Amino acid sequence: MSGNPTKKQPAAWLHAFFDLLFPRLCVVCGRLLSHAEKFICITCDINMPRTRHHLQKNNAMEKLIGEHVFIQRATAFFYYRKGSNYCNIIHELKYKGRKEIGMAMGRKLANEIQNSGFFDGIDAIVPIPLHRDKIRQRGYNQSEWIAKGIAEVTNIPVNSTVVARKAYGSQTGLSAPKRLENVKNTFDLYQPEQLSGKHILIVDDVLTTGATVAACISTLLPVCDVRISVIVLGISSI
Numbered sequence: 232m233s234g235n236p237t238k239k240q241p242a243a244w245l246h247a248f249f250d251l252l253f254p255r256l257c258v259v260c261g262r263l264l265s266h267a268e269k270f271i272c273i274t275c276d277i278n279m280p281r282t283r284h285h286l287q288k289n290n291a292m293e294k295l296i297g298e299h300v301f302i303q304r305a306t307a308f309f310y311y312r313k314g315s316n317y318c319n320i321i322h323e324l325k326y327k328g329r330k331e332i333g334m335a336m337g338r339k340l341a342n343e344i345q346n347s348g349f350f351d352g353i354d355a356i357v358p359i360p361l362h363r364d365k366i367r368q369r370g371y372n373q374s375e376w377i378a379k380g381i382a383e384v385t386n387i388p389v390n391s392t393v394v395a396r397k398a399y400g401s402q403t404g405l406s407a408p409k410r411l412e413n414v415k416n417t418f419d420l421y422q423p424e425q426l427s428g429k430h431i432l433i434v435d436d437v438l439t440t441g442a443t444v445a446a447c448i449s450t451l452l453p454v455c456d457v458r459i460s461v462i463v464l465g466i467s468s469i
């Protein structure tokens with residue numbers, strides 16, 4: 232054993248004290264978290280409706296995106312079902328300023344699937360960009376924080392400059408064809424040579440119709456010899 236065990240006591244007391252002053256609640260069920268639990272309690276973690284798409288060839292997500300553009304592989308962490316408490320993860324991440332949830336979920340997702348070989352051969356992680364007005368309003372790009380978590384585990388670098396969003400248009404309430412029409416040509420490509428010949432992993436928070444991701448991929452396709460895969464936290468359409 233190394234270190235002095237008595238030195239650990241004040242830290243434990245301090246944690247207990249802070250937990251008392253600022254109780255941390257499970258983002259899914261609202262239960263009080265123990266010190267060992269970070270943002271989701273162990274029960275909600277175990278019961279999270281994981282897709283396990285990374286274990287299935289030609290999975291539902293690959294089929295959905297494959298309708299629009301050709302990709303190497305795709306996976307989602309969990310099913311994002313309307314009315315489910317698991318939607319709170321995305322809600323807190325996007326609308327409550329809790330960007331650290333994105334990083335923690337990215338880290339968790341990467342840790343759980345990296346042994347499957349999903350990240351093998353991937354050279355760069357590209358988060359779906361937000362328009363600068365949206366970043367100014369929200370303070371951060373939630374997909375970039377998910378990407379940071381994945382990068383921390385896999386050591387694959389994040390590239391947040393190769394694609395940019397031209398204008399932000401809300402997709403809420405639009406039909407699938409309208410969404411597709413709305414997002415076409417909304418991304419710009421900058422210095423594509425930096426990703427020539429590389430395998431890029433696109434990261435988004437939730438995949439609904441696949442239109443936004445497909446539009447981003449279409450923007451990246453002119454990059455010479457590029458291959459593209461996709462990873463998201465939640466998938467809502469299937």
Ligand SMILES: [Zn+2]
Nearest residue numbers: 257260272275
């Ligand atoms: Zn919980």
